Amino acid sequence: MPTSHRGETANRMDSKSCTEKASSAITPPARRATRPTIRSWLNQWRSPWRAAIIPEVTTENTSTTTATSPAAAAGTWTLGDLTVNRIGLGAMRLPQTGAAFHPDAPPRDRDQAIRVLRRAVELGVNHIDTAAFYFSATRSANELINRALAPYRDDLVVVTKVGPGRDPSGAWIAHAGPEQLRGQVEENLRQLGRDHLDVVNLRILGDAPVAERFGVLADLRKQGLIRHLGLSNIRPHHLEEAQAIAPVVCVQNPFGLGTATAEQGELLRVCGEQGIAFVPFYAIAGAGRERGAGGQEPEALQALARAHGVSTAQLRIAWTLHQGPHVLAIPGTGDPAHLEANVAAAGLRLSPAELDALDAAHRADTR
Numbered sequence: 250m251p252t253s254h255r256g257e258t259a260n261r262m263d264s265k266s267c268t269e270k271a272s273s274a275i276t277p278p279a280r281r282a283t284r285p286t287i288r289s290w291l292n293q294w295r296s297p298w299r300a301a302i303i304p305e306v307t308t309e310n311t312s313t314t315t316a317t318s319p320a321a322a323a324g325t326w327t328l329g330d331l332t333v334n335r336i337g338l339g340a341m342r343l344p345q346t347g348a349a350f351h352p353d354a355p356p357r358d359r360d361q362a363i364r365v366l367r368r369a370v371e372l373g374v375n376h377i378d379t380a381a382f383y384f385s386a387t388r389s390a391n392e393l394i395n396r397a398l399a400p401y402r403d404d405l406v407v408v409t410k411v412g413p414g415r416d417p418s419g420a421w422i423a424h425a426g427p428e429q430l431r432g433q434v435e436e437n438l439r440q441l442g443r444d445h446l447d448v449v450n451l452r453i454l455g456d457a458p459v460a461e462r463f464g465v466l467a468d469l470r471k472q473g474l475i476r477h478l479g480l481s482n483i484r485p486h487h488l489e490e491a492q493a494i495a496p497v498v499c500v501q502n503p504f505g506l507g508t509a510t511a512e513q514g515e516l517l518r519v520c521g522e523q524g525i526a527f528v529p530f531y532a533i534a535g536a537g538r539e540r541g542a543g544g545q546e547p548e549a550l551q552a553l554a555r556a557h558g559v560s561t562a563q564l565r566i567a568w569t570l571h572q573g574p575h576v577l578a579i580p581g582t583g584d585p586a587h588l589e590a591n592v593a594a595a596g597l598r599l600s601p602a603e604l605d606a607l608d609a610a611h612r613a614d615t616r
């Protein structure tokens with residue numbers, strides 16, 4: 250196995266961990282020194298509403314690792330045995346500008362996409378979310394990741410997902426059945442240039458049962474093609490169904506300020522209770538979904554962004570990260586300036602009053 254590919258025993262950690270720190274604004278790395286325990290972090294920001302969704306996290310789950318990069322400013326979380334900084338990068342925006350999956354979306358400049366990926370890693374991002382079906386006419390997210398980052402650093406965790414598929418023209422095809430999943434996993438391996446995948450999420454469509462397909466992925470895991478398994482776009486009952494077959498290290502679901510349903514809030518809470526990472530998508534894009542960001546923002550969000558001298562996108566990321574230490578952000582961008590801003594948002598700390606104001610806006614918009 251090439252040295253660039255992580256061995257099964259490398260980076261092993263015994264338990265879930267999360268590290269945190271406190272500051273009052275976006276803090277340059279050099280000023281990061283002390284960090285409270287997770288319990289004090291939670292107590293500091295716990296509001297009645299947040300108390301309902303953030304589980305108690307025992308101090309056994311904390312780590313004293315010192316933050317060394319901008320992406321570490323919000324602490325770390327461990328996916329199975331793979332420790333990642335809580336601010337990551339979503340690769341769905343890399344292959345094109347404008348709406349994802351749109352047949353007329355202009356392919357993104359290749360050098361710009363590669364620059365974004367390399368800069369992300371320089372900033373300490375070590376959690377990249379991708380999929381083989383993230384492609385435009387002439388760009389593939391997996392190919393860009395391979396080109397930019399191989400040979401891969403040992404601490405880089407690339408998470409991919411299977412289930413959905415697109416034909417070469419880009420048209421969506423039916424979600425993969427059990428017999429197609431191995432092929433989808435192998436497609437990711439080929440495109441990424443890996444011999445195993447760090448984490449594979451099974452993405453569900455609607456209320457489809459997961460057991461048979463999750464079982465296929467569990468077998469591939471036993472065979473060493475996959476290190477850890479997750480779920481995406483699920484409803485609460487899917488989690489239990491999958492856990493009867495194999496451990497689930499993450500749940501990737503839509504969740505953003507003003508756009509999360511009660512069911513998504515419930516999943517966020519359950520994941521926290523069980524030590525499973527909750528990885529929201531559309532945390533910035535919100536109702537814009539594949540089309541991307543740019544909708545009208547709630548007044549409370551705009552006012553607070555002005556007060557902090559940050560963008561509403563940064564504030565959305567910060568609010569997301571404040572939902573619990575098990576929440577990992579994967580803001581999607583192919584824009585170098587947006588990448589810098591998004592990573593810097595990991596250092597943005599919100600006071601209880603500020604969180605209450607954003608929570609109120611969240612509840613008002615999701616009513």
Ligand SMILES: NC(=O)c1ccc[n+]([C@@H]2O[C@H](COP(=O)([O-])OP(=O)(O)OC[C@H]3O[C@@H](n4cnc5c(N)ncnc54)[C@H](OP(=O)(O)O)[C@@H]3O)[C@@H](O)[C@H]2O)c1
Binds near residue numbers: 378482539581
């Ligand atoms: N499991 C699933 O079913 C699923 C579904 C969707 C997405 N995902 C994953 O989740 C990731 C995140 O979702 P997403 O990319 O759709 O949405 P997102 O992160 O919520 O928002 C991305 C949109 O916001 C813009 N943006 C990013 N940073 C910005 C900033 N600092 N200021 C202003 N605009 C900014 C992006 O445009 P620019 O490119 O111009 O920055 C893009 O339009 C995806 O990349 C993908 O990896 C998973």
